[in-house]
Amino acid sequence: MDRVGGRPRDPGNDVAILDAALDLLIEDGFGGASIEAIAKRAGVAKMTVYRRWKSKEDLFLAALEHARPPEGANAESIGELVVTVARLLSQNRFRMLMARVVGASVDHPNLVGAYVERYLRPRLSGLAELARDAVGKGEFPEGTDPAVIEDVFAGAIGFVLLRGEVAEAEIAGRLRGMLRHLGRREDLHLG
Numbered sequence: 001m002d003r004v005g006g007r008p009r010d011p012g013n014d015v016a017i018l019d020a021a022l023d024l025l026i027e028d029g030f031g032g033a034s035i036e037a038i039a040k041r042a043g044v045a046k047m048t049v050y051r052r053w054k055s056k057e058d059l060f061l062a063a064l065e066h067a068r069p070p071e072g073a074n075a076e077s078i079g080e081l082v083v084t085v086a087r088l089l090s091q092n093r094f095r096m097l098m099a100r101v102v103g104a105s106v107d108h109p110n111l112v113g114a115y116v117e118r119y120l121r122p123r124l125s126g127l128a129e130l131a132r133d134a135v136g137k138g139e140f141p142e143g144t145d146p147a148v149i150e151d152v153f154a155g156a157i158g159f160v161l162l163r164g165e166v167a168e169a170e171i172a173g174r175l176r177g178m179l180r181h182l183g184r185r186e187d188l189h190l191g
Helices: 011-032 035-042 046-052 056-066 078-089 092-103 109-136 146-163 168-181
Strands: none
Touching (some): 011 046, 011 092, 035 046, 078 092, 078 168, 092 109, 109 146
16 A cells, blocks of 8 residues: 655664564563564654554564575575575574574464464475485485485474574584485585
């Protein structure tokens, strides 16, 4: 809907609101973060938030999308994916955010379901494609189930979320080690 009259919206407010929503989601969880607290943290009026998002769920989905790594971070190979995943999981803020999202699945299944559909499922599809390509290129033994490669990455993410702070090099090393145990050939790739 086009705006008619009135002051134009300040795009800086959008960023401030989304950043505040992420901060409070990490600090207090979905149930503990209120629109009022988000507005206060962002330095805007509650109505500024409500004009942009219909509900707290919509705001948090937008905030999670705002937290996504830049598009350039998309991996084009399993080796690049190892580096990308290790870098992301070594960031304390990202681990805390993902732990809050997973924790919200019990009390706020609609939010987590929407997150899975909008954010996670497309990335898992990309991972599945990378796994199929790697098997097709001979990086893994013939007959390797690409779903097992996906499970290795999902398991690594869960491991790091449960374990807490882990260095990027350790995460990358563990991922590479698990992939070697699946039969990944070291001489066919970099990373």
